[in-house]
Amino acid sequence: MSDAGLAPEKLVFDPPVVAPERDLMSKFDPIIAERQALIDTGVTDPFAIVMEHVKSPTEAVIAGRDTILLGTYNYMGMTFDPDVIQAGKDALDQYGSGTNGSRMLNGTFRDHIEVEDALRDFYNVSGAIVFSTGYMANLGMISTLAGKGEYVILDADSHASIYDGCQQGNSEIVRFRHNSVEDLDKRLGRLPKEPGKLVVLEGVYSMLGDIAPLKEMVAVAKQHGAMVLSDEAHSMGFYGPNGRGVYEEQGCEADVDFIIGTFSKSVGTVGGFCVSNHPKFEAIRLVCRPYIFTASLPPSVVATAATSIRKLKHAHGKRRQLWENARSLHSGLKALGFKLGTEKPDSAIIAIILDDQTQAVAMWQLLLDGGLYVNMARPPATPAGTYLLRCSLCAEHTPAQIARVLQMFEAAGRATGAIG
Numbered sequence: 073m074s075d076a077g078l079a080p081e082k083l084v085f086d087p088p089v090v091a092p093e094r095d096l097m098s099k100f101d102p103i104i105a106e107r108q109a110l111i112d113t114g115v116t117d118p119f120a121i122v123m124e125h126v127k128s129p130t131e132a133v134i135a136g137r138d139t140i141l142l143g144t145y146n147y148m149g150m151t152f153d154p155d156v157i158q159a160g161k162d163a164l165d166q167y168g169s170g171t172n173g174s175r176m177l178n179g180t181f182r183d184h185i186e187v188e189d190a191l192r193d194f195y196n197v198s199g200a201i202v203f204s205t206g207y208m209a210n211l212g213m214i215s216t217l218a219g220k221g222e223y224v225i226l227d228a229d230s231h232a233s234i235y236d237g238c239q240q241g242n243s244e245i246v247r248f249r250h251n252s253v254e255d256l257d258k259r260l261g262r263l264p265k266e267p268g269k270l271v272v273l274e275g276v277y278s279m280l281g282d283i284a285p286l287k288e289m290v291a292v293a294k295q296h297g298a299m300v301l302s303d304e305a306h307s308m309g310f311y312g313p314n315g316r317g318v319y320e321e322q323g324c325e326a327d328v329d330f331i332i333g334t335f336s337k338s339v340g341t342v343g344g345f346c347v348s349n350h351p352k353f354e355a356i357r358l359v360c361r362p363y364i365f366t367a368s369l370p371p372s373v374v375a376t377a378a379t380s381i382r383k384l385k386h387a388h389g390k391r392r393q394l395w396e397n398a399r400s401l402h403s404g405l406k407a408l409g410f411k412l413g414t415e416k417p418d419s420a421i422i423a424i425i426l427d428d429q430t431q432a433v434a435m436w437q438l439l440l441d442g443g444l445y446v447n448m449a450r451p452p453a454t455p456a457g458t459y460l461l462r463c464s465l466c467a468e469h470t471p472a473q474i475a476r477v478l479q480m481f482e483a484a485g486r487a488t489g490a491i492g
Contacts (some may be wrong), residue, residue: 079250115437118448129468140473142463143447147420148309148390149468150340150380153183163375179368188379193412194381199353202345204366206305206334207233209344212362215241222268234272253288260296269298275318276306279454280413281421287322302331309338309384310391332469335377394467406479409491423464432459438484
């Protein structure tokens with residue numbers, strides 16, 4: 073039977089089903105509630121401090137009060153060095169406020185070359201590459217060096233930028249127990265021999281201020297045919313005879329393949345870098361995405377960095393003073409009965425370990441009210457269940473300031489039950 077002449081069937085369309093909008097921010101509700109509960113107790117938000125005026129490397133005005141700074145990474149006090157400041161001013165006048173481009177395009181100015189030359193001289197190496205931050209240096213180098221089918225082996229307590237560099241790359245990730253030479257050896261021994269391997273270490277670990285047994289770890293890495301990258305962000309400037317870091321102090325310079333560092337600590341400005349003696353190191357500029365696809369640092373920033381690095385090479389007096397300050401504060405806190413992150417002053421970071429967040433926040437607030445700023449740290453920045461107040465010393469802290477700091481810690485410690 074033919075369909076000709078029949079009326080076409082009426083088409084019926086159901087209204088589209090619209091899925092309810094999913095709020096991508098809802099997964100952060102627990103941390104929002106936790107933060108609000110903390111603020112509702114009446115304490116100052118420890119993670120939203122505003123420096124109203126910075127008077128020196130060791131003093132600032134916070135909430136209208138003169139405050140000793142013991143929670144910055146200004147280890148060598150270079151932020152107010154007259155030569156460093158003048159270099160920045162001169163570059164600002166000559167080149168303006170920014171580069172407006174990547175290093176691969178129009179973003180390389182005279183002072184970018186100068187700071188890389190200063191790094192080569194400071195570290196006595198053939199290669200230096202500057203990144204926009206220390207975080208970007210780790211992100212770029214780790215994700216670029218180790219690719220698909222290769223391995224990154226890292227300390228379980230590694231910095232977030234190291235973990236993020238691993239995530240951005242395509243390599244296999246293997247963790248070993250914090251500072252355990254034996255566990256590093258065991259895990260390297262379980263890996264196939266043929267693929268490339270990168271062992272990532274840190275000279276100083278930023279939460280507790282402890283140092284790595286680099287000499288032993290580098291030796292183990294080399295026995296297994298692995299290359300080594302050492303992050304010396306928290307040791308540059310004051311560790312080793314020339315201030316190059318823990319790897320220099322422990323005699324590993326010939327065996328560490330890549331050194332990561334930052335300008336935001338001892339150098340006193342912002343930026344990151346990697347230095348190396350590898351003959352093919354310059355190829356990194358052509359393949360490293362966090363180097364290629366980001367704007368370069370302003371000329372005033374790299375000019376201050378170059379001047380600071382050249383001065384740090386000869387800053388032997390500052391190095392001695394920083395270590396004296398570290399010994400003085402560590403021994404004073406230990407004598408008061410505080411539980412510290414290290415048995416001896418391993419670095420310019422001294423961590424006071426407390427019972428819980430309530431005690432940590434209460435003590436932090438008392439110190440701030442008394443005119444002392446330190447860092448409060450909690451998980452996930454610290455190991456699970458660890459709450460601490462972290463002190464970062466500066467070469468410019470005076471003996472009188474250290475004595476005052478100890479008085480404030482004693483009063484706050486007794487008031488919160490941290491010490492008897």
